Amino acid sequence: MFDQMLPGPEVLGDLDDAALIDALQGWDRAVNAAEARRLAVVAEMGRRSQKYSHLTRCAVDDWDAVTAQISCALNMGHGRAETLLDTAVLLRDRYPQIAALFMAGRIGARTVALIEDRTRLVDAATAAELDAVFAADAEDWEALSWYKLEQAIDTWIQRHDPAAVRRARRTLRSRYFTVGDPVNDEPGATHVRGRLDTVNAQLFDQRLKVMITGVCPDDPRTLDQLRSDAIGALGAGVWHLACRCGNPDCAATAPDAAATSVVVHIVTDTGVLAEPVDPELDGPTPEPDADGNSDTDPGDTDESTDDSEEPDEQPGEEPLAPAASARRSPGVIPGIRNGVVPAPLLAGLIAQGAHVRFVGMPDTAPEPRYRPSTALQRFVRARDLTCRWPGCDKPAEAADIDHTTPWPAGATHPSNTKCNCRHHHLVKTFVDGFTDQQSPDGTVVLTTPTGHRYTTAPFGAFLFPGLRTDTGPAPSGPPNPSHPGKLLMMPARKQTRAQTRQHRINTERRLNETELAERAQPPPF
Incomplete structure (x- = not known):
C-alpha cells in the first residue's frame, strides 16, 4: 500500500525540500506499519504454540519451541525473540486499538514497546480501559521524549490502577552490572557499566584504592589505568596489583594475575x-604531532x-x-x-x-x-x-x-x-x-x-x-533406536511459564501496595 503512495528512490532528485520531508515521514509510517504486520505474524505463531502444549511443564516449553523458530527466521537471539513474541501477543490480545493505530503506521514501535513495558502489572479489565485511553492520545505521544512518554503512560496507570505502576523499591531494585557494549566497544577495550547499592559501591571503591596504592611511584600507568587494571586483577581472584615499573628490586613486582589467568x-x-x-x-595519551598523529603502531x-x-x-x-x-x-x-x-x-x-x-x-x-x-x-x-x-x-x-x-x-x-x-x-x-x-x-x-x-x-x-x-x-554406525519416552529425560519446570509470570506480577503488586500504604501513613511526631 505505502510503496504505491510514496515516491521511490528513482524520483527523489525531482522533489523539493518540503516534499523530501513529506517522503521521509511517509516512509517512516510505512516502517511502522511493516513492523506492526511483523508483530501480527509473530502473535499468530504464538497462538499456534498450542501444538506444543505437551511441553508446558518442560524446561524448553511451548513458548520456547516457537521462539526457536522466530530466532532462526529473523537471525536474532533467544531473548530478543522471546521479547518480540511477548510484545506481539500482548498487543493483539490486550491493546487492539493501539494495534490498529500501529498497523496504520500512525504510532511507532517505541510507543508500543513502552506501553508493553509499563503495563505489565495491570489486569485484563484495566488493560481494556487503558487501551481506549491510550488510543485517544497515542498519536500526540509521538512528539514526546522517551522520559516524557514514560511519565504520560505511568500517569494514566496511576489513575486506573495505582498498584500497577512499576515503582516499588525502584532505586535498589534497579541495580545492575553489565560487561560489553556492542555499539560502543572498540578493539582492545570493553565498556562496563552498572549501578551498585551504596554499601557495595563504597567497598568496591575502597578495595581499588588499596590495590592502586600498592604499586611503586615508577609505575607508568595513570590513575584511571591503574583502577581499570585493578578490576582485572579482582576478576582473576587476587587482591594485589602487579607493578609495571620494570625494576627487578621493586617490592610490588609479581606475576600479573590477569595475564596469568x-x-x-x-x-x-x-x-x-x-x-x-x-x-x-601505559601512561598519558601522547599529544598529537603536526600531522595529527598521536599513537605508534x-x-x-x-x-x-x-x-x-x-x-x-x-x-x-x-x-x-x-x-x-x-x-x-x-x-x-x-x-x-x-x-x-x-x-x-x-x-x-x-x-x-x-x-x-x-x-x-x-x-x-x-x-x-x-x-x-x-x-x-x-x-x-x-x-x-x-x-x-x-x-x-x-x-x-x-x-x-x-x-x-x-x-x-x-x-x-x-x-x-x-x-x-x-x-x-x-x-x-x-x-x-x-x-x-x-x-x-x-x-x-x-x-x-x-x-x-x-x-x-x-x-x-x-x-x-x-x-x-x-x-x-x-563415520556413522547403525541408526539409534527410537525412544518414545525420551521427553521424560527433559529437565522439568516447577511451574508453568504462565504461573511464573503471574507469580512475579502478584509479588510486585504486593510490594507496590505496601509502599503505597506506607506513604499514606501520617508522619511520626
Missing part, C-alpha cells in the same frame, strides 16, 4: 611469541584466541599450518562478545605470563567414547566460538559439545560435533521437527519443523583462516 590459544604459527610489547600502552600478531581454560597438551597435537597471508591479526576473547584483543595487547599478555596453548588439528579418527577429548573440545570451541544456532551469540566456552548425529550412531568426531548452548541443545534434542546436518568444514544446516533450512558457518573460521579446514567425513 589467561590462556592464549595459538591458531597459526609461533611468531606471536616473539612479538615486542608496545611501550605506549607496532604491528600486528599472529592469529590467536584467548580463553580461560588451561588444558594440557595432547600427545601428537600439532599447530595448524600457517595462514597463507603474511599479515598478522589480533586475537579474540571468547565469552565477552568475542571481544577483539589487538596485537600489542596480546603481546603484552604473553610477556606478563599468560599461558600459551596450540590449537592443532585433532585426530580425524573417531574417538571411542561419548565425551570428546580435550584436544577435540579445544578445536571445536575455537572453530565455532559461539553457539551454532542461527542468531545465537552465546559463547562456545559455556556451550555444550553437541553430536550432530546423536551418539553412538554419530561418531565423536570433529565433523559431527559442534557447540550449542544448553537451551538450543535441548530444543534440538526434544522438540520434534528440528534436525541438522554438518559438513566436514563445520558448516551446519538446521531444518525447522516447517521445513525451512538455515545455514551457519563456524565463526572462528571467519576470523582465523587456519581453522577453515576440512576434517573429513564422520
